[in-house]
Amino acid sequence: MTKGAKMSDEEKLLLFKEKIDSAAAVVIGSGSGLSTAAGYTYSGERLQKYFGDFAFKYGIRDMYSGGFYPYQTMEEFWGFWCRYIWINRYAPIPTDLYERLFDLVKDKDYFVLTTNVDHCFQRSGFDKHRLFYTQGDYGLFQSSDPQGKSLEKTYDNYDQIKEMVLSEGFEIGLDGELIIPEGRKIKMTIPSELVPYCPDDGELMTTNLRCDDSFVEDDGWHSASRHYHNFLRNHEKMNVLYLELGVGMNTPVIIKFPFWKYTKENPNAFYACINKGEAGCPDEIKDRSVCIDGDIWEVLSAKVNS
Known part of the structure; x- marks a missing residue:
């Protein structure tokens, strides 16, 4: 694993801005770190x-x-x-972080995959048909x-x-x-x-x-899953930005590992990770990645205000 190319923080931010602006489609993968950055502290x-x-x-x-x-x-x-x-x-x-994120992608062809269960995406303007809440x-x-x-x-x-x-x-x-x-x-x-x-x-x-095998995957869950996988198939060779926000290593098989795999398989894809303390990617995709070890609110705010 590498921490990404040797770039300054400013260079990483400029590259992130460039990639999100030029992407034909954006797939957002969000974990608990995004909601924490939005003010959902549990202690x-x-x-x-x-x-x-x-x-x-x-x-x-x-x-x-x-x-x-x-x-x-x-x-x-x-x-x-x-x-x-x-x-x-x-x-x-607690904060407008999710609204700031929506401002970045609202005019893009986007989809959101999240392990968060607080429904912040839909409450902040994201299209419910472009959301997949995997964990409830x-x-x-x-x-x-x-x-x-x-x-x-x-x-x-x-x-x-x-x-x-x-x-x-x-x-x-x-x-x-x-x-x-x-x-x-x-x-x-x-x-x-x-x-x-x-x-x-x-x-x-x-x-x-989702905490055991009694978790109910209802019709809405299955519909969202189909929409997500159809989105991936329809964009698998396009200029796609896989944007990972606040995803740790507790359940990497849901977002992190697949995003690495999709980026590796598609030479037109780019991977961006923003995560304080856990920003990294495999060597195989380091030339098509930017990993920003920083506060998500500060990074997205800088992009929105640019």
């Missing part, structure tokens, strides 16, 4: 603001680990998860034991999640912001009658997030 101030009670009671240090804590009741499980889903799916996106969506429920009618079915959860967070004592602003009223003690549990059950099989609901 620190956001954790204390929305989950200070859970952090104090259970020693939870970040939202992610809090999602796996073995809560003793479904009322407390959903007391945690309703907040988690609301602030990371329905509340305003915070905005969807599924049966905890999919079978029969629920086997390939997901369920929108906006109304239920909203009712849950309101039942804990939160208020919701006009823009969707989750508000803690001054002087009000927030409950850590929801009422038993709000615990969600699947209307098709009677099982407890859970989040539609």
